[in-house]
Amino acid sequence: MKTIIVACGGGIATSQTVAVKLGNLLDDRGLRGQVAVEAININSIPSYLDTADAYVSIAQSGETTYDLPTFSGIPFLTGMGADEEFDKILTALGLA
């Protein structure tokens, strides 16, 4: 089981929107059972560094870089370039 974290201000709205969309994309590829997607509060990222396999950031500008493969969540919000970014994530998780 791989874990993807998505973070925003509260772990409620923006990050969960991205998490739901990632979940649907995983569903479409039949990978739902192999990857967990969790929306969290941006202040809690350090607590997840040991357990997460990838981080989907919606706020990369000015953000600290963490020791995790990091991807942009913006394509999943705007709908532009979502498939490409999703493929990159799958490749990094060894699921492509």
Next chain:
Amino acid sequence: MDVIRSVFQWLIDLGAPVFLAIILTLIGIVFRMKITRAISAGLTLGVALAGITLVVDYMLQNVGEASKAFVENTGVSLTALDMGWPPALGMAWGWQFAFLMFPIQIVVNLVMLALRWTSCLNVDMWNVGNKVLTAFLVTYVSDMVWLGFTVAALQAVAELKNADVTRYRLQKLTGIPGVSMPHPMFLTGIWLYPFIKVMDRLLPSTWNIDAQKLRDKIGVFGENHVMGFLIGCGIGALGGYGPSAVLTLGIQAAAALTLFPMVAKLFTTALTPVSEAATNFTKRRFNDREFTIGLDWPIMAGRSEHWLLMILTIPVLLLYALILPGNMVLPFGGLMNICLVVPLFFFTMGNFVKMAIGTIIGIPMQLYVATFFAPYFTSLAERTGGVEPPAGQQLAWFGMDISELRYIVVDAASGSLIGIALAVVTAVLAFFYFRGIKRDDLVFKAELEGTNVAPNT
């Protein structure tokens, strides 16, 4: 007509969780979702509402009880417990007319795009809840549902205009082209703008600090469980609890703050499929047009200034709450003051010193507005979730988006002369704000084009 009315009444009488589950399922079917997906979304919404009731009740049972002891022990009358934005906006969905806001926002956006009054396509459907709340507050005071939705529709118009005149500012701050930010909290700029201009005159923008380093050290205090534990222990201690009861309350308060987002995200889970359908519906109509995509604020949340300032001003907030005469709100769920700090970040371009000054000036206003609206939120909780605060206790939301504007609009809608006078002042300020901020934005645009900024990385 009578049949429709009585069917609708029967549905409402089923209670908000059941009513909303049915309505969302029907909306999903109208948008041609698969029937199982539609039912799943509907049920998730019902679960979200039932869940939020559960955690608010839990908060009232422990933190609420302790705050009563705190009032008796200290004599400081903080009888309205702040629940913060996740429950407050969540419960707004439980209002019986909430779902009317979806079509209203979409129609407002479509009409404005068609008339070229905006270039923003707002895909942030979570904040439809923010307009539901405005409609509820105005309806509550005026008893006129149409007036509530008229004001909410005007808010949607103002949000889109605001997104247009700040898009290059946003691009400069985030590096992301083609997006804009129709979030209501940035309408706070109307009242902030003169203050910002004065600060820009008086303070050199070189006065700044390295927020990242400090945040790395104290960031842990911004985590819900840590923050909840500390504030819970504090309330217990001041309430005269013994050591073991203090620690127990600390854990309970931590649990409440940790569970709020876990439950509130269910609203997003339930609403995302419908919002996707709505977005696609709108996009299809404007395929040939170039527009900006309107997103929620957290695309700026990577910067440390926000979080550092929110954490550092928690003690200031608590001190204000204790000493301000007439304040009744005990800050708890809304300790992280997003709706003031983030607009300050946006309008000062992330200057920490100016943000801090603005926050310290703004908190008293927010506390008084939260006190003013406490009966409204208590009523919202009672009627949508069946939450029953004990006698003498109210629920509140400290740090509500556009606190000042909502207070002014609601006070004016109640016919108060002060409210109407403030609304006139707001209109004048809004004129100067939109003119000035647009001019600023053109400067950012020129800078961005001149330096040929790298696209989204």
